[in-house]
Amino acid sequence: MKKLAKQVIFYSALVGLWALLAKLHIWPPYLFPPPWGVGRALWDGFADHSFWIGIAVTMKRMLIGYSLSIVLGMILGLAISSNKFLEETLGGLLVSLQSLPSICWIPLAVLWFGLTEKAILFVVLMGSLLSVTIAMEDGRKQMPKIYGMAGRNLGASGFRLFWSVLLPASLPFIVNGMKQGWAFAWRSLIQAEMIFLSLGLGQLLMMGRDLSDMNQVMAVMILIIILGFAVDGLIFRTMERRLQEKYGLST
Amino acid sequence: MSTHPQNAFSPAVPLVPRSGVRTNVFQGKPVSPVVTFPVRPSAEVVVPKVALDSISLSYKTTSGERLLALDNVSLEVMPGEFLCIVGPSGCGKSTLLHLIAGLHPQTSGKVFVDGAPVNGPGTDRILIFQELGLFPWLTVGGNVEFGMKMKNIGKAEREEKVQYYLRLVHLSKFKNSYIHQLSGGMRQRVALARALAAEPDVLLMDEPFAALDAQTRDLLHDELERIWAETGRTIIFVTHNVREAVRLGDRVALLTFRPGQVKQEFSVDLPRPRHMEQPDVARTAGNILDCLRAEINKSLEAEYADEKAR
Numbered sequence: 193m194k195k196l197a198k199q200v201i202f203y204s205a206l207v208g209l210w211a212l213l214a215k216l217h218i219w220p221p222y223l224f225p226p227p228w229g230v231g232r233a234l235w236d237g238f239a240d241h242s243f244w245i246g247i248a249v250t251m252k253r254m255l256i257g258y259s260l261s262i263v264l265g266m267i268l269g270l271a272i273s274s275n276k277f278l279e280e281t282l283g284g285l286l287v288s289l290q291s292l293p294s295i296c297w298i299p300l301a302v303l304w305f306g307l308t309e310k311a312i313l314f315v316v317l318m319g320s321l322l323s324v325t326i327a328m329e330d331g332r333k334q335m336p337k338i339y340g341m342a343g344r345n346l347g348a349s350g351f352r353l354f355w356s357v358l359l360p361a362s363l364p365f366i367v368n369g370m371k372q373g374w375a376f377a378w379r380s381l382i383q384a385e386m387i388f389l390s391l392g393l394g395q396l397l398m399m400g401r402d403l404s405d406m407n408q409v410m411a412v413m414i415l416i417i418i419l420g421f422a423v424d425g426l427i428f429r430t431m432e433r434r435l436q437e438k439y440g441l442s443t
Numbered sequence: 444m445s446t447h448p449q450n451a452f453s454p455a456v457p458l459v460p461r462s463g464v465r466t467n468v469f470q471g472k473p474v475s476p477v478v479t480f481p482v483r484p485s486a487e488v489v490v491p492k493v494a495l496d497s498i499s500l501s502y503k504t505t506s507g508e509r510l511l512a513l514d515n516v517s518l519e520v521m522p523g524e525f526l527c528i529v530g531p532s533g534c535g536k537s538t539l540l541h542l543i544a545g546l547h548p549q550t551s552g553k554v555f556v557d558g559a560p561v562n563g564p565g566t567d568r569i570l571i572f573q574e575l576g577l578f579p580w581l582t583v584g585g586n587v588e589f590g591m592k593m594k595n596i597g598k599a600e601r602e603e604k605v606q607y608y609l610r611l612v613h614l615s616k617f618k619n620s621y622i623h624q625l626s627g628g629m630r631q632r633v634a635l636a637r638a639l640a641a642e643p644d645v646l647l648m649d650e651p652f653a654a655l656d657a658q659t660r661d662l663l664h665d666e667l668e669r670i671w672a673e674t675g676r677t678i679i680f681v682t683h684n685v686r687e688a689v690r691l692g693d694r695v696a697l698l699t700f701r702p703g704q705v706k707q708e709f710s711v712d713l714p715r716p717r718h719m720e721q722p723d724v725a726r727t728a729g730n731i732l733d734c735l736r737a738e739i740n741k742s743l744e745a746e747y748a749d750e751k752a753r
Binding site: 336338339341342343344345346347348352356357360361363437438439440 | 544546564565566569570572574576577578579580589590592593594621622623637641
């Protein structure tokens with residue numbers, strides 16, 4: 193409760209400062225949009241449904257691209273972690289590929305898939321696939337060996353050992369990878385939408401730019417922050433904290 | 444074959460016949476108040492429950508040299524016997540349990556259970572690890588039923604057995620708790636219940652009480668002794684605490700420092716129930732300790748030598 197009060201005070205002060213600076217007219221409003229202008233843009237955007245559509249389109253792409261990367265990433269991570277040859281070859285390649293911002297794939301994606309939904313999904317996939325794969329691989333490696341031994345000792349083997357012991361034992365690491373994957377996918381998607389101009393939040397932001405409407409630009413920025421935080425901060429962080437508590441990993 | 448010390452029991456501990464006892468105990472019927480002493484078959488007929496036949500184990504260290512961890516270890520454990528293995532740290536006593544559990548292959552020699560060679564893990568031998576290895580993602584009940592689930596035992600029967608074994612270790616109330624909510628001694632008992640619920644013939648225990656405070660440990664000694672008497676399992680118990688070994692074991696085997704070899708075996712013919720503080724327990728432990736001291740010195744010397752070499 194106390195923490196919430198502090199946060200309320202902080203954010204009110206922040207908006208207050210912003211309003212004050214805007215009131216002083218140091219910069220013209222088209223360079224420094226006032227909070228009421230941004231509020232107005234938010235209101236209008238939701239009123240004419242353009243923001244609702246943008247959110248729906250972006251979230252749909254996110255869900256498809258992200259789910260795909262989770263499934264593929266887990267399979268890839270498992271394959272790499274259970275095969276020495278793959279680990280030494282493909283594993284190294286994936287780590288080096290992670291230094292490439294996924295937006296760099298756009299020229300190739302457009303060439304391969306055209307200006308379609310598939311191209312966007314490809315960029316999202318490349319954004320999060322690697323971190324999910326690497327986290328899965330790490331999870332298998334860092335998971336305490338004792339669980340596997342205890343499982344075998346109690347009669348588990350083959351698929352059941354994997355399903356009832358190895359998988360749950362590496363869950364904290366997997367969730368960590370999923371969280372990272374989400375963050376990467378989110379960034380890649382917004383970036384791709386900004387270049388692509390095909391609905392979605394990224395396009396709304398670029399539309400604001402083209403119309404020199406900084407109110408709209410900031411309104412969309414705020415939306416992107418809120419949506420990203422809602423998923424990352426509320427869903428993933430809660431999941432992670434609960435798991436760490438349960439697995440005795442937190443101090 | 445050494446004298447079999449099963450009859451070293453004091454009648455104060457309620458006993459049930461060793462053979463076929465598992466089904467009896469498990470029907471949930473009260474244990475027969477009539478004390479029946481296990482009939483000891485003549486030594487010639489008995490097949491050892493576990494027999495180690497010249498077991499050796501060597502492995503490559505990170506620096507590339509081969510290290511002999513176990514050297515020609517031969518041991519026999521009778522059905523229903525409580526054998527304790529003591530030795531200095533680094534004598535390979537934990538490794539020996541892993542070999543019996545089939546979690547690790549030996550370099551040479553064979554492990555026999557009921558006369559048949561062991562290759563790989565099997566639920567007739569359950570190991571309680573030093574670090575326990577309880578599954579944090581399962582409740583206490585989930586942990587206890589895990590072995591039965593792997594054996595595809597039906598839900599109703601699993602429920603019933605979970606109840607039974609949790610009652611046996613006095614944890615009925617904690618069936619739905621998670622492991623992180625339990626104290627060290629309680630976790631220890633969950634591990635015991637989980638192992639027992641798999642209904643192994645042989646229970647392998649690797650320094651299970653080393654990390655506990657003295658009171659909790661004494662309590663668990665009493666419980667383990669009671670459960671052993673009630674269920675008739677064969678127990679191989681590894682410890683570095685000689686007094687604990689004498690407190691619990693029918694027999695104590697002493698391993699030498701690297702490479703581990705059986706230096707000597709001691710029969711403990713003290714009446715049960717025993718206590719750690721009992722003078723005759725202390726005296727017997729003293730005798731064994733004299734024998735062990737030389738090995739401990741060797742292990743310390745080796746450690747210091749490692750230190751100097753660095």
